Amino acid sequence: MSPNPAQVAERKDRIDAAAIEVFAERGFAAATTAEIASRAEVAEGTIFRHYPTKKAVLIGVLGPLARKIIAPLASRSLRKVLGKEHASLEAFLEAVFDDRQKLLRAGPPILKVFLQEASLHPEVRELAATIFEENIAVAFRQALEGMKSKGWIDPQFDTGTALRLIMSIFGTYFVMRGLLFPDRDWDDDRERVQMVTFLARGLSPRQVAQ
Amino acid sequence: MSPNPAQVAERKDRIDAAAIEVFAERGFAAATTAEIASRAEVAEGTIFRHYPTKKAVLIGVLGPLARKIIAPLASRSLRKVLGKEHASLEAFLEAVFDDRQKLLRAGPPILKVFLQEASLHPEVRELAATIFEENIAVAFRQALEGMKSKGWIDPQFDTGTALRLIMSIFGTYFVMRGLLFPDRDWDDDRERVQMVTFLARGLSPRQVAQ
Amino acid sequence: MSPNPAQVAERKDRIDAAAIEVFAERGFAAATTAEIASRAEVAEGTIFRHYPTKKAVLIGVLGPLARKIIAPLASRSLRKVLGKEHASLEAFLEAVFDDRQKLLRAGPPILKVFLQEASLHPEVRELAATIFEENIAVAFRQALEGMKSKGWIDPQFDTGTALRLIMSIFGTYFVMRGLLFPDRDWDDDRERVQMVTFLARGLSPRQVAQ
């Protein structure tokens, strides 16, 4: 009974997608529900049948969509990372980089929204932290622990810190490369080599001169 | 009331300071000229005698203020970095870290504004890039070149890349520590040691067993 | 779902009852069809199968419901008033007061709606006038005429005026007591005595010193 549930869901999906787009382009505060509605090809009032306020759109769209996009990609990544026996720390890091890059090509607008709004809305911050923790950090730390015991990573580094170091290098690169200065000349391969070399060298125990 | 130039300038300074504060707290789009005016203890109309639009306030306040705050601190930092002969790459990196940390304690609101608005306004992005380039990057690269020739940094790293690697590690730490999760437990000393160790090891040429 | 006529009627009754409730609480303009629907446990659209517009709900609900609630109570009252031979004007007025009070305890929401909307909607005004006229005034006037001929009521008072005088005193008391200031301390018995004494004395022919 009542309008086709599939259509209802499809409409909500269109609203969510449009919202992410507009939030990414304009930022939350400058985004208007009118524009979201028009991109979703939906009446403005329809948005408010699905979310009580504009802010609820932000929160309600970020969580589920992030899980839909990040979770599957993250688990693919982790299968690579954990499943395969990597030949070396470098090989592991290369795999991580490549995977992250694919992830970014899949869902950049939502990531932009996270970056833009995190410092303004504590809810977004916590959401991002939770999603990261659940989908990435846990398994990643496990992998790093494994490498510590193999002697690939210096045990003097706290696992959490090591994770942050890796993420700092790759994350900053992706943010600059993809969001801030996409028009600069980037030599991805060259940068990747240097980052991986640097990370591997930095994390591995000091080669004692023997 | 009075065209006294000193008063006029002082008023403008109050507007600028108030603007930065409000932009940092609410973000550009959610900031209101009314709040800026009230914090500056100035009539709303007065803002528009100094800037034609709200956006002009953002741009016009970011540049000069950034130069006023960042330039002096940056040059102090560079004098330390370039003037002193550091005993090692680690010593250099430690000095950089400590200096950056002081800088952040001095002017966090303006930095928050840069971070928040960079992805939304190309002008801000370019401004930040220019300021960084002029005040930090040039001299910093010089220092890095010097270390390359001393054999402290592996010449396989492009100087620009090396700079970005260092900034990635420290920058990400400061953003997380100061802006995103200031309430988590942070052991600054422990983290600093690990970051410096990691950076030094990662950048220095591989210790060839000899 | 089912065109079962009993269910249909029952649903309509639920809508009517819910409508009166909500109109009484919020006033017609601030009442929403959504709230009426939810209290009636009916879909919002269902309301519009029974009434073409929200205003039609008001009008269409007030008349029949008023007749259902007021008419029976009023006729009970009139039987008391007309049927019994009262010992005095006071006794008659006491009976009226007590009866009115019971009536008010039975159907206050609908009366509140009448009071609130009468000044705004001519239809409601006319409806109230008609119901009052048909169910109360006619018989009441008859009773008053009887008392005039018994010499209990001064013939100088027009019967309609006398009716209004009685209704003014009791009505104002009930509105203040029940609707406007229910939280004040009211000594109902004391007030009743005074009102009845006052009314009786005011209406009865001047006691000529004999």
Place this chain on the structure above:
Amino acid sequence: MSPNPAQVAERKDRIDAAAIEVFAERGFAAATTAEIASRAEVAEGTIFRHYPTKKAVLIGVLGPLARKIIAPLASRSLRKVLGKEHASLEAFLEAVFDDRQKLLRAGPPILKVFLQEASLHPEVRELAATIFEENIAVAFRQALEGMKSKGWIDPQFDTGTALRLIMSIFGTYFVMRGLLFPDRDWDDDRERVQMVTFLARGLSPRQVAQ
């Protein structure tokens, strides 16, 4: 400095007057700020420089305006009532009636608003009670006490009750006559005589047959 304060005040007065008008015609909930603005010949935004919300317009306009209209008239009335030595209770009541009637011709819209909104908004209710108490009731009760001691009013009536009885009779008449059924045929003089006779007779001590 800044726009002429007299003009500002005049504009606010226009808003207040327009608000009362629209509230009286449509009721608070159905009144729109757009209509108030257009009648006041003011931009809609201007209303919100004077009042934070529409509800604040209601409250903020009712109080001062009521004091402006009711207080002077009430005091005039009271001077008549208290200053003059009335020849009889009837004379007193006639004076009251005439005075009230003038008051009603002066400010009916605002009174309509009070009547309409009192049952919906406790603030309005309290406001009305306060204004009535301060401007009318206190002095009126004094007058009634005086008449009790003169033997014009039966001391068995509580003064507050006597006040209510008088107000019930006159008030109900004015509401029906002016607001609810202005189009009926009303013989004001005839009604006045009857009300005054009725009130005087009802309140005065029973003429003991001697």
Place this chain on the structure above:
DNA sequence: TATGAATGAGAGTTCATTCAT
């Protein structure tokens, strides 16, 4: 007949900007 998602006109409110003083 009943449903309830969708609609869109219009509500109250905000705010950058203007301008008479």
Place this chain on the structure above:
DNA sequence: CATGAATGAACTCTCATTCAT
């Protein structure tokens, strides 16, 4: 140059009403 009241366009949100199911 400073003021701050006024503006009105644009915003978020509400709600009676419609209509495919």
